[in-house]
Amino acid sequence: MVPEGGEPRIESSSLDLREHDREVLEFLSQDPASRVAFQGLRRRLGIHPEQLSRALHRLADDNLVERTELGYRVTPRALGVLSPGGLRSEEHGVTILQTYLPADLDLRALVRALHGTWIGPLRWYGLSESAEGMQLGWALEDDSIRLETILRPGQLVVIAKVVSTDQLDDAARLGHQLFQHIAQEVSGATHTGLSG
Secondary structure (H helix, E strand, O other), rough: OOOOOOOOOOOOOOOOOHHHHHHHHHHHHHOOEEOOOOHHHHHOOOOOOHHHHHHHHHHHOOOEEEEEEEEEEEEEHHHHHHHOOOOOOOOEEEEEEEOOOOOOOOOHHHHHHHHOOOOOOEEEEEEEEEEEEEEEEOOOOOOOEEEEEEOOOOOOEEEEEEOOHHHHHHHHHHHHHHHHHHHHHHHHOOOOOOOO
16 A cells, blocks of 8 residues: 555546556655556555556556656656645665675666566565665565665665564564675676676
């Protein structure tokens, strides 16, 4: 389900949006720069795959959502039909770890290597890019633990967002498992993600 409170509200008398269309649009509009994988949407919203597929096709036909190779995102037109001020504020998490990345690391190649990867019980969620860096997301199937990895030149940060604080130890263990996978990509024999 879409988190309660502060989610974007659709102000659209001209659009004929069905319930699942609205759920998808409101969810993707919470972070307009993000691109969320189909399975990430399915798990997060709890919508049957066929219903989600139809909703995404309708939204794409109305030019409200577009599919990229990295996932689905809202279009500028979609943001125009959302009520101003409806976008929720940034949700805070707990930093699990923070480390230095090699200065010559090709972050885009690293993102391509990690995109869509399931790591243990963590399922690929999506990607967001901003001036501050690239943010990759993974979550447990039940969405009780989400890990967001922020990649910037020279820096890697893993942040946990949990339903309950008693899950922080599990989130820390998963964060280290995620980090090990990323470290293998960075220092692999073929030097995946390294430039030059």
